[in-house]
Amino acid sequence: xxxxxxxxxxxxxxxxxxxxxxxxxxxxxxxxxxxxxxxxxxxxxxxxxxxxxxxxxxxxxxxxxxxxxxxxxxxxxxxxxxxxxxxxxxxxxxxxxxxxxxxxxxxxxxxxxxxxxxxxxxxxxxxxxxxxxxxxxxxxxxxxxxxxxxxxxxxxxxxxxxxxxxxxxxxxxxxxxxxxxxxxxxxxxxxxxxxxxxxxxxxxxxxxxxxxxxxxxxxxxxxxxxxxxxxxxxxxxxxxxxxxxxxxxxxxxxxxxxxxxxxxxxxxxxxxxxxxxxxxxxxxxxxxxxxxxxxxxxxxxxxxxxxxxxxxxxxxxxxxxxxxxxxxxxxxxxxxxxxxx
Numbered sequence: 535x536x537x538x539x540x541x542x543x544x545x546x547x548x549x550x551x552x553x554x555x556x557x558x559x560x561x562x563x564x565x566x567x568x569x570x571x572x573x574x575x576x577x578x579x580x581x582x583x584x585x586x587x588x589x590x591x592x593x594x595x596x597x598x599x600x601x602x603x604x605x606x607x608x609x610x611x612x613x614x615x616x617x618x619x620x621x622x623x624x625x626x627x628x629x630x631x632x633x634x635x636x637x638x639x640x641x642x643x644x645x646x647x648x649x650x651x652x653x654x655x656x657x658x659x660x661x662x663x664x665x666x667x668x669x670x671x672x673x674x675x676x677x678x679x680x681x682x683x684x685x686x687x688x689x690x691x692x693x694x695x696x697x698x699x700x701x702x703x704x705x706x707x708x709x710x711x712x713x714x715x716x717x718x719x720x721x722x723x724x725x726x727x728x729x730x731x732x733x734x735x736x737x738x739x740x741x742x743x744x745x746x747x748x749x750x751x752x753x754x755x756x757x758x759x760x761x762x763x764x765x766x767x768x769x770x771x772x773x774x775x776x777x778x779x780x781x782x783x784x785x786x787x788x789x790x791x792x793x794x795x796x797x798x799x800x801x802x803x804x805x806x807x808x809x810x811x812x813x814x815x816x817x818x819x820x821x822x823x824x825x826x827x828x829x830x831x832x833x834x835x836x837x838x839x840x841x842x843x844x845x846x847x848x849x850x851x852x853x854x855x856x857x858x859x860x861x862x863x864x865x866x867x868x869x870x871x872x873x874x875x
Contacts, residue, residue, distance in 0.1 A: 552803030
């Protein structure tokens with residue numbers, strides 16, 4: 535395939551959260567497979583850099599927050615300095631789209647469903663996410679059609695692209711590393727999602743933790759310091775249950791996830807990290823579109839997805855429903871031991 539317009543440097547713009555970034559990375563692998571000589575630049579928020587650094591298809595990372603803090607003229611100059619031939623607005627941001635045009639990036643690709651792209655993008659792809667049956671990672675590929683993509687990859691192929699994710703080697707704190715000597719008997723419970731998903735009740739995580747610990751499994755609770763403040767007082771006192779909230783950098787957390795036997799969480803970033811690390815990922819989901827697992831489950835080879843009722847009448851009507859809270863502890867225990875899909 536010949537690179538359109540002799541494009542050599544491509545910016546992938548995705549300035550939102552960890553899970554969304556992970557589901558964007560397979561696009562980068564496809565671009566590298568088609569155009570090995572091209573340089574891929576990932577424009578994202580600084581806190582997601584440790585995730586992008588684990589993906590060899592990306593050549594450079596640029597911190598959007600560093601650009602955002604600059605005066606207007608300097609923002610344009612900074613983007614122009616990247617000498618990009620194309621930018622793909624995977625996560626539409628009006629200011630970035632405007633800056634890309636002012637920086638005279640020749641090929642500017644975005645969805646036609648954003649009004650500001652009418653004035654800022656010269657390649658607008660018409661597709662819808664909300665009502666699609668495709669996975670989010672597949673939907674991202676729609677934006678590569680102006681770069682020569684003819685067919686959306688299968689979910690199997692997307693998972694293969696995701697498997698290129700390799701945690702950057704960092705040393706875990708000695709006391710943390712000692713907890714994963716027997717990875718098959720170590721499970722991470724990540725109860726919160728910073729509001730990005732419907733969550734399983736905290737009390738059920740605590741019951742699950744007690745059950746697993748009594749069965750000889752080491753249980754690690756993870757999350758930010760603020761998230762830990764919300765549930766730390768409820769963590770059962772047990773020699774096999776450890777509170778790691780707020781104690782790890784993201785780079786360390788990625789390595790830890792790659793070393794444990796399983797991770798349990800709702801639809802949030804650490805669940806997606808587990809998926810691409812090859813760690814068993816047990817995801818707790820609502821079946822309601824557009825937040826259902828068909829669109830948002832992690833990509834990986836060891837995935838177990840739980841919903842309370844796939845035919846939930848409220849969810850089928852698209853109405854707000856908390857049926858995810860009715861998933862039982864017994865179902866999660868079974869998912870931790872049954873073959874992954």
